[in-house]
Amino acid sequence: MPRRVKCDELRPRCATCSKSDRECMYAPATDSPADPKPSASDSxxxxxxxxxxxxxxxxxxxxxxxxxxxxxxxPQLFVNSPELLFDSPLTNVASVPSPNSAPLEWYDLLAEDAINNIDKYNLNLDIDRTCLSRRQSPVPEEETIDPVLDPSGQDRDVINSSDEQWNCPENIHLTNDQLVLFQHYISVVGPILDLYDSSKQLTTTLPRMAVRNVGVLKSLLAVAARHLALISEPQIHQLNLGEQIGRLESNASDANSFQNSLLQVATQYYYETLQYLSQNLLYPSYSKSREIIATALLISTYEMFDASGQYSNGAWERHLRGIFWIQRSQNNNGESHDPLRRAAWWCWIRQDTWVAFREGRRVLTIWxxxxxxxxxxxxxxxxxxxxxxxxxxxxxxxxxxxxxxxxxxxxxxxxxxxxxxxxxxxxxxxxxxxxxxxxxxxxxxxxxxxxxxxxxxxxxxxxxxxxxxxxxxxxxxxxxxxxxxxxxxxxxxxxxxxxxxxxxxxxxxxxxxxxxxxxxxxxxxxxxxxxxx
Incomplete structure (x- = not known):
């Protein structure tokens, strides 16, 4: 392995390191080859x-x-060592959709499986299956700058997304049943997603986003209902959820019918989320927004909780690569300036790492x-x-x-x-x-x-x-x-x-x-x- 070309020690950055995009590493006062000064890095x-x-x-x-x-x-030779890269075939540039088409390609993965499940299981849903097909763009498609070349675009999205027409000008009213699910997400599900992240973006920021965006709200309610259906009766008492659950159980004759009711509610909200996506994905501003990242993560979380369910058929595992496409199209990563995008990236990588481990494949990231x-x-x-x-x-x-x-x-x-x-x-x-x-x-x-x-x-x-x-x-x-x-x-x-x-x-x-x-x-x-x- 070749040795590092020594810095010429010009500050703030020497010419040699600038050309190779390396960090300057200034030599100690006594440069003895027998006793080199160690350096530290991210790995x-x-x-x-x-x-x-x-x-x-x-x-x-x-x-x-x-x-x-x-x-x-x-150190760059170690960082770029080919055997330590996440070089999954699914992350190759040639196999990744363009920034404009990435959200649409992801949605097609979801919609295809969703429509197949309606036919296969004869799902009794209050939804028209034709609404899951992508509609024509309500606004002209605009020229998209590669997010890698325009990282400042994330900051503009944070400021402007609240004014977009796909967001509500006022808080969305929640029914009593929706309020129970909303509270369950904040008190139980959110902390699961935020376990490693001290900023707790998915517990604090995301719910505030949900009351202004129908897609985020529907996906949040789907996640909460699906998780609640997994909780056994002893756990309900341990989590002090008895009073809240009682409001949902009022129309259920027994525990099994209550669980089935929750599964039906979760599935309904999931399909309503897909319906919302079909109507709004072709807004160029929406496809690059924080809202679609939040919705995509919540959909993936719903599918994670539903992974052993009757209608899953490996949907969670298949759809994770679609979220990778969206993350890459927005240039989101673990060091993004926007804390919500950063938190969503880490939560997604937790899911994909677990699936990769179970499937014996590589993790879907190039960052x-x-x-x-x-x-x-x-x-x-x-x-x-x-x-x-x-x-x-x-x-x-x-x-x-x-x-x-x-x-x-x-x-x-x-x-x-x-x-x-x-x-x-x-x-x-x-x-x-x-x-x-x-x-x-x-x-x-x-x-x-x-x-x-x-x-x-x-x-x-x-x-x-x-x-x-x-x-x-x-x-x-x-x-x-x-x-x-x-x-x-x-x-x-x-x-x-x-x-x-x-x-x-x-x-x-x-x-x-x-x-x-x-x-x-x-x-x-x-x-x-x-x-x-």
Missing amino acids: ARTSTPPLQDDALATSSSPSVAKKSVTADID RPTKRLMDLNANELCLRILYICGRCVDFAANERKYDMITRIDQGSKLLQALEDWHHALPSSFQPIYKVQLPEPGNLFAPIWIHPPSHAAAVQTFHFARIIVLINQPSMGGMEDFRARQRFLDESVETVCGMAMMSQEKDLASAFADFQALYAGKPHVSLIYYISRH
Whole structure:
């Protein structure tokens, strides 16, 4: 791998680095080749000091302990390393619709499945199926500037969208039943979506948008009703939803009819959302708005909750690529200036990473962070681990395409990135309660990390580390095997210990716990078997 061409140290940016679009890295006063000064980056290119034994028991991983990315290598070569890119075939420029057509292509995916379900299941909906077809544009199509070339367009959308004719000038009146669903979204569903994001945009900003936009409102109500249909009767009491649910249950004869009623309501709102999209997608301003991003995310969330439902047929998984098209057409990413677009991007990437892991495919994004790891605050670190986790899922999908040496090297780089992320964590990510030894009859000791966003980030760290350790080949013999088993044990013990401490009312954290437990399930089963024999 070629070495970095040295900066000529002109400020604020030298000519050499400007040409190659690199960050200047000024040499220390004594430039000794035997003792180069390390640099830091978003994926943690330098080796970290040995981690101390802490409550999470996350010392350096086996491959990392032997080898780390050296400090004198051009950091851009590591960032652009082809084996670590999200290079899914579905993200190739040639296969991505143009900015103008991306929302329409996404809608076609939705409408085709929706119309097929009406025919296949004879759905009794108060809607005309012909209204799901795209209508003619109500306004002339305008010339669209590539959002990559005009990033300032996002700021204009934030200011102007409230005045658009596809928004209501006054708040939309909510019926009593709609108010119950609206409150359920804000109190239960929103915190699930905002788990990693301290700005809570999807719990605060999005509902205010919903009372001015019919599409956002209908999709929000669909999500709330579909989630409510998943909640069992004991959970309803644990969440103190009895009084609210009682208002919805008044016309239901039993629990089953109540659940069926909610499913019918959710499906109706879902189809009404599609009807709204068919009428408004051809407004050029709407197809580039925050409202369509919010609606697309809510539709995807509805389909996530409905993934095991009778009418799903894998719709959630198929439609995620359409949201990727819209995100890319608007140049949205994890560092977007608009906080709502940024929050929606991170929530979407959580969904796509999980689906990619389950399907054994790569994650649908081409974006890479620009902020260095050392420059992130605690809340940004919670989001960064989602990106690193996506790369680990990508590695699990890609690793069989490379020879063993390359695969080992890829895994080592990812393990190093994970360890460097963990080393950068402030004390707020440490447990506030931890039992040293499991109680009699239990395999694991409880661990409690607060706040929930930090706990979820730590769970995601171990989820990602388990994925890499399971998929990375080894040529280190028995010593390396034992080290790998030790790190797997540590991650599984942390994942299970944290899952034991999840509060009964904390449905948001349960999502992160479940995903981490799913990844560690084979290892947990082995531990259980050994403990019983």
